[in-house]
Amino acid sequence: MGAATLLGLTGGIGSGKSTVAQMLAVQGAAIIDADAISRATTAAGGAALPTIAQQFGAHLIAPDGALDRTAMRALVFDDADARQRLEAIIHPLVTQETDRQARLALDAGRRLLVFDVPLLVESGARWRAKVDRVLVIDCDSATQIDRVMARNALPRDQVEQIVAAQASRAQRLAAADLVIFNGAGVTQDALRAQAARLAQTFGL
Numbered sequence: 759m760g761a762a763t764l765l766g767l768t769g770g771i772g773s774g775k776s777t778v779a780q781m782l783a784v785q786g787a788a789i790i791d792a793d794a795i796s797r798a799t800t801a802a803g804g805a806a807l808p809t810i811a812q813q814f815g816a817h818l819i820a821p822d823g824a825l826d827r828t829a830m831r832a833l834v835f836d837d838a839d840a841r842q843r844l845e846a847i848i849h850p851l852v853t854q855e856t857d858r859q860a861r862l863a864l865d866a867g868r869r870l871l872v873f874d875v876p877l878l879v880e881s882g883a884r885w886r887a888k889v890d891r892v893l894v895i896d897c898d899s900a901t902q903i904d905r906v907m908a909r910n911a912l913p914r915d916q917v918e919q920i921v922a923a924q925a926s927r928a929q930r931l932a933a934a935d936l937v938i939f940n941g942a943g944v945t946q947d948a949l950r951a952q953a954a955r956l957a958q959t960f961g962l
Contacts, residue, residue, distance in 0.1 A: 762864055763960050764871050765936075766885055768878035769895030770924050771917075772902035772909070774940040774949065778895050779874045781950050785957035787870040788863035792885075795855045799848055800825035809847045814840070849884075856888075870960045879925040879933045886933070893956070894934035898941040899927065 765787075769775035783789045799806040802823035811819055814833065820826040834841040856873065863871050878885045878892065886892065899921055906917045931937065938952045 761961075762869055762871060763891065764860070764873065764889045765960075766878050766889035766892045767872050767874045767895070768876060768892065768930065768933075769940075770897060770899075770902055770927070770930065771876070771920055772905035773895040773897040774905075775874065775876065775895045777946075777949065778893075778938060778940070778953055779872060781953035782870070782872050782957055785954060786868075786962040787872045787957065787960075788859075788866075788868040790856050790859045790863070790871060790873050792852055792856055792873060792875045795859075796848055796852050798855075799851045800827070805851050806847050810844070813843060813847070870957070870962055877924070879930050891935040892933055893936040893938065894930045896927065896931060896934075896937050896939045896941065901942045 767775060767779055767782075769778075779789050779791070798804055800810070804824070807819060807823075807825060810825060810830075814830070818826050818829055818833070830844070834844055860871055860873075872893075873885070873889055875881070875885050902921055903914065903917050906912060906920070907914060910917075925933075936956065938949070938956065940949050940952075
């Protein structure tokens with residue numbers, strides 16, 4: 759791996775994690791978006807679709823050729839076995855693609871590889887073992903909820919359910935090697951300054 763650092767980036771919904779990832783990219787980091795890779799496996803033509811259709815039924819493939827996410831969510835919501843079967847299909851594909859992108863970034867001489875993983879803490883050792891350090895974008899829950907309501911036009915109770923289903927703020931902070939606070943009162947300029955200082959510590 760040479761002198762490169764592999765940094766896991768995580769944070770709750772509405773924390774500004776993707777914004778920080780973009781700011782680190784501007785500073786020269788390579789961003790590997792695990793969530794985008796996961797979504798691509800179930801988009802039209804995605805690598806996970808044939809196995810999903812075989813194991814769960816072709817009715818879960820929408821007319822446009824992509825996974826019917828609403829139907830799949832309903833299927834796995836209360837069925838831990840179905841959820842584990844789905845993860846067993848998707849996770850190896852995500853690992854394969856993240857590893858491929860990481861190799862390309864390392865071959866290109868990038869000094870900082872940022873793995874953008876929304877559920878890094880929830881995944882336990884699977885992701886923690888892949889990265890050198892974990893960066894958590896910390897945010898108070900009230901600000902998270904307000905941001906997601908405004909961004910996604912969702913009712914408060916639905917957003918509160920999403921936040922409650924993720925790791926708690928304390929759990930994320932306990933897993934952190936590095937923290938950027940992006941809660942109430944933090945401006946974009948202040949956030950950008952925090953990201954720039956962090957990038958400098960990794961030689962960018």
